[in-house]
Amino acid sequence: MANDVSAGISGSTSTIAGRLALAVTLLAFGLGFADVVDGVSAADAVAVAHYIGGVALFVAGLFAFRDHDTLNGTGFVAVGAFWFTWAVSADRQVSDNAAGLFLLLFALIALSLTVSGGDQLAQGTYGLFLVALVLLAISRFAGNDSLAKVGGWFAVAAGAVAWYAATAALAHWPTALPGRGRAAGRGVTATG
Structure with a gap:
């Protein structure tokens, strides 16, 4: 097909599951902060x-490490630790x-994952998550619920x-x- 482009994504099961x-x-977290669904919060x-x-x-991060996928393994384990910590400390x-x-501390991890390379979609995901975390952190420091909603929308976009x-x-x-250094042409599609 003429519109196929280079994948750049690992098609491993652990990467897809992660x-x-x-x-x-991210979608559940972001929609909760964005206050989209009546009665549903973060x-x-x-x-x-x-x-x-x-x-x-x-x-999934541990399995990615097993598959010698250091970038996704690091990302999934680090972000998984964030979610676990956030969940157990919610009460x-x-x-x-x-x-x-x-x-903000977890925004630093998102920053590291954003600039570490990898494929465009991973960088986009972590970059949007970084913006969401920074906005949510500032909203907590400033007590600004409107800024938290904007941060929620960035988390939704990352999701x-x-x-x-x-x-x-x-x-x-x-x-x-x-045009980003990858060949575009016939037969080059995402693996998986």
Whole structure:
């Protein structure tokens, strides 16, 4: 097909599963903060963050390490630890400054994952997650719910990119923009 482009995505099962777990968790987390669904808040995403984002993502990271995929292994394990920590501490009363600091520290991990290379969709996912975390941290420091909603929308966008990356690898959809040093042409599609 003439519109196929280079994949740049590892088609390993652990990478696809990790991206799906990340996508679901980011979407639940982001939609909760964005206050899109009446009566659903970020606190309602705790179970998803605990089991899918924390446990499943962490395990996917371990399998990625087993497959010698250091970048995805590091990303999934580090972000899985974030989700697990966020979920288990959700019932604890912490100051807004402590919550903001927690979010900023994990924004540093998202920054490292964004600039570490990898494929465009992973960089896009982590870059949007970085912006979400920074906005959410600032909203906690400033007590600004409107800024938290904007951060939620960035998390939703990150989740959508992660979902597309996983689905594209499974469905052999295009996953890289032409012209970024990758050959675009016939027969070059996503692996998976």
